[in-house]
Amino acid sequence: MRGRVLVMVAVLLAAGCARAEPSATPGQLLREYAGASAPVKNDRFGPSGSGSGADRMANFAAHYTPDQLAAALFGAYECDDRSPDGGRLANPCRLSREATEAAREFSGNADRPHARSILVKHADGSLELLTVFIARRPDGEAQLIDTSGGTYTGLEDFRSGNDVLGTDDLILTLQDVTSVPGQGELVVRTGHTPAVWPWVASGAAGAVLVALITLTVIRRRRAAAENADLLAQWAPEKPNEPATPPGPEKPVE
Numbered sequence: 001m002r003g004r005v006l007v008m009v010a011v012l013l014a015a016g017c018a019r020a021e022p023s024a025t026p027g028q029l030l031r032e033y034a035g036a037s038a039p040v041k042n043d044r045f046g047p048s049g050s051g052s053g054a055d056r057m058a059n060f061a062a063h064y065t066p067d068q069l070a071a072a073l074f075g076a077y078e079c080d081d082r083s084p085d086g087g088r089l090a091n092p093c094r095l096s097r098e099a100t101e102a103a104r105e106f107s108g109n110a111d112r113p114h115a116r117s118i119l120v121k122h123a124d125g126s127l128e129l130l131t132v133f134i135a136r137r138p139d140g141e142a143q144l145i146d147t148s149g150g151t152y153t154g155l156e157d158f159r160s161g162n163d164v165l166g167t168d169d170l171i172l173t174l175q176d177v178t179s180v181p182g183q184g185e186l187v188v189r190t191g192h193t194p195a196v197w198p199w200v201a202s203g204a205a206g207a208v209l210v211a212l213i214t215l216t217v218i219r220r221r222r223a224a225a226e227n228a229d230l231l232a233q234w235a236p237e238k239p240n241e242p243a244t245p246p247g248p249e250k251p252v253e
Helices: 002-020 026-034 053-063 066-074 097-107 155-161 203-226
Strands: 114-121 127-136 142-145 170-174 186-190
Touching (some): 066 114, 066 170
Antiparallel strands (some): 114 170
């Protein structure tokens, strides 16, 4: 009987971990964004859908190297909701009252927080750039804030506590999501952590859990090695001569 219970525990744990560890890579999701033919919700780099995915990809390739695109897309930026010449918003944040209050409460001052885009691939295949905010204290401590004013200590706290995304959504962002302007590796995670069963931490499941964690670490290392340069299959012909980017006025260096 105990053997059957352990087998069931192993199966359920494996299913849960499989949902938490998506097979998609950072490079794959970034290529989907760059080559999107359908509109990307809240796209900071201009509307998509006006042409083919190939045209959009070619436009990005003409203005960015892969590293420049990743830096501009996922780097934190200063909020600026003013409309510059041409009527286009420069680094818009559209801070809600709740987010503003949460930032002030954490930082202790009235400074506007930084913003960061998280690339979301929803369960239906649609793409979105989800805006989150980063409040910082003088001592360097940082906090992640969503548009409704929810606060989080980091990526995993955001995944377990947000009310916006589900376990079937995928997100692409920095592992160190509160860093400014940005540091660390790009990672793909589910938008929300799966349900955790109370008995997972029991002694009977301990050995199985350790084994699964080991396999998860191996998978992550292999994925990181295979996608070190993110968009190795897509790059402009003259990567050292990028044109003026059509995106934010101050791309992250």
